[in-house]
Amino acid sequence: MSPTNPRILPYGTAAIAEAAALIRAGGCVAVPTETVYGLAANASDSQAVARIYEAKGRPSFNPLIVHVPDLEAAEIIAVFDDAARALAQRFWPGPLTLVLPLRPGAGIASLVTAGLDTIAIRVPDHRAMQALLDASGVPLAAPSANASGGISPTRAEHVAKSLAGRIPLVIDDGPTSAGIESTIVMGRTVLRPGPLSERDLFSGEGRSAGLQRESPGNATLRPSPEHPVVAPGQLDSHYAPGKPLRLNATIRQTGEWLIGFGAVPGDDTLSIRGDVVEAAANLFDALHRADASKAAAIAVAPVPEIGIGVAINDRLKRAAHPR
Ligand code: TXA
Ligand code: MG
Numbered sequence: 001m002s003p004t005n006p007r008i009l010p011y012g013t014a015a016i017a018e019a020a021a022l023i024r025a026g027g028c029v030a031v032p033t034e035t036v037y038g039l040a041a042n043a044s045d046s047q048a049v050a051r052i053y054e055a056k057g058r059p060s061f062n063p064l065i066v067h068v069p070d071l072e073a074a075e076i077i078a079v080f081d082d083a084a085r086a087l088a089q090r091f092w093p094g095p096l097t098l099v100l101p102l103r104p105g106a107g108i109a110s111l112v113t114a115g116l117d118t119i120a121i122r123v124p125d126h127r128a129m130q131a132l133l134d135a136s137g138v139p140l141a142a143p144s145a146n147a148s149g150g151i152s153p154t155r156a157e158h159v160a161k162s163l164a165g166r167i168p169l170v171i172d173d174g175p176t177s178a179g180i181e182s183t184i185v186m187g188r189t190v191l192r193p194g195p196l197s198e199r200d201l202f203s204g205e206g207r208s209a210g211l212q213r214e215s216p217g218n219a220t221l222r223p224s225p226e227h228p229v230v231a232p233g234q235l236d237s238h239y240a241p242g243k244p245l246r247l248n249a250t251i252r253q254t255g256e257w258l259i260g261f262g263a264v265p266g267d268d269t270l271s272i273r274g275d276v277v278e279a280a281a282n283l284f285d286a287l288h289r290a291d292a293s294k295a296a297a298i299a300v301a302p303v304p305e306i307g308i309g310v311a312i313n314d315r316l317k318r319a320a321h322p323r
Contacts, residue, residue, distance in 0.1 A: 004165035006030070008156050011128045011173035019171055020135035028052050030145040030159045030170040031132050033067070033124040035095050035178045035195065037153040038142030039167065040067070040132065046109035046281035049141050053111075053308050054277055055166040058148040060314040061280075063114040064141040065097050065182070066121045069133045074098075077106045077139060078121050087185065087201065093125035095178050095195040099186035112141045114315075115284035122182055128173045144181060145170075154179045241291045241298055245320040249299035257295035259286050264301035267293070276309040283312055287319060 009015035019029040026048040028041040041048040043066045068074045078100035102119040144152040146162040153159045156172035183194030252258040260266030262274030270279035290298040303312045
């Protein structure tokens with residue numbers, strides 16, 4: 001195909017060293033996990049995370065899953081209760097993602113959590129992803145490594161085809177074993193079904209130390225034959241400021257906090273040089289700052305519908321019309 005195809009390197013020392021160097025330089029790299037191939041970037045680097053969305057051409061910012069080498073590393077980022085810790089001890093490393101309160105000061109880019117105060121986190125059971133975590137030394141945000149709207153990749157060739165011209169490197173370690181994305185759990189609720197079933201997770205829990213039984217009455221989102229699968233797209237809980245938000249503003253009106261972009265100055269700016277990737281990286285932090293300001297309302301300068309600008313505008317429109 002075209003010369004812009006990403007390089008595909010077989011898993012090994014050389015591939016991991018090159019991938020880790022790219023990650024440390026703020027880039028993103030496709031790497032297999034036991035579920036699907038992920039597009040990984042440093043979860044602490046907001047611009048690196050913005051590049052994930054840019055490469056996928058995602059029209060909106062869903063919160064991403066953060067991958068860490070072990071439970072100890074996860075506890076630095078998220079707040080575990082006894083039940084969550086028991087699940088982690090039983091199923092990690094493995095295809096289980098836990099949604100937990102984000103630990104304040106953990107240093108995770110707000111774009112990873114899409115401004116939420118919770119974080120989705122997992123310990124992958126795959127030698128390539130584990131080696132990359134080890135060599136790069138940072139937590140890795142990684143959605144599936146396909147262009148937005150495409151099918152999740154279970155082979156390096158799927159990634160190369162879907163993201164040609166958009167990423168530098170794919171680590172190839174053959175087809176993934178599980179083939180579908182991890183099961184996502186929040187409390188006792190399965191948010192996204194996956195390789196581990198609800199039964200795997202929650203039956204026989206009485207035998208596990210630390211797990212408390214709860215009444216099943218609060219399990220409103222749990223999939224069942226009567227209430228099947230909750231698709232991830234339906235879970236778009238998102239950050240909404242507590243104040244009115246005006247879009248496409250070029251000047252500040254009375255009482256407003258103006259978030260600028262490019263030539264439009266403001267109390268704050270998404271990107272003074274008009275760079276949409278930088279703007280995406282700053283978006284949720286800027287909205288939080290605007291919310292925390294004394295101003296009664298928020299205005300945001302126009303952001304061009306170019307590249308990741310589409311996702312920025314999607315998010316801004318949702319923030320302007322909270323559900
Ligand atoms: O198997 C997997 O989980 C793959 C591999 C690469 O690890 N990763 C993956 O990531 O599927 P991603 O980013 O495509 O899945 C993110 C999903 C979101 O669509 C959302 O449903 C959920 O995780 N999610 C993330 N953060 C959340 C949060 N704070 N609250 C609720 N759901 C969250
Ligand atoms: Mg996906």
